[in-house]
Amino acid sequence: METVTLRPTQAGSIVRDPKTRQPLPAIGKAVEFSTYWRRRLRDGSVEIVRAELQTDQQKPRAKSAAKEA
Numbered sequence: 001m002e003t004v005t006l007r008p009t010q011a012g013s014i015v016r017d018p019k020t021r022q023p024l025p026a027i028g029k030a031v032e033f034s035t036y037w038r039r040r041l042r043d044g045s046v047e048i049v050r051a052e053l054q055t056d057q058q059k060p061r062a063k064s065a066a067k068e069a
Helices: 035-042 051-058
Strands: 003-008 029-032 046-048
16 A cells, blocks of 8 residues: 655644544654545645655754753
8 A cells, every 4th residue: 555644734733543543743644545544635634745845854953063051
């Protein structure tokens, strides 16, 4: 089965994963693209996260050179 990364379209909206019953994170989550997720995509509840956006979000952020003791 195909895997895609989806996220809710509106901030604060809760879309639950039917397998885990956990809310879909705002940054997105890789899921099996089942009938359930196809319906959520069609009704506008979720959107597909493009690969470019995923890599930007997963890059480690530079640590500040000056740290307070």
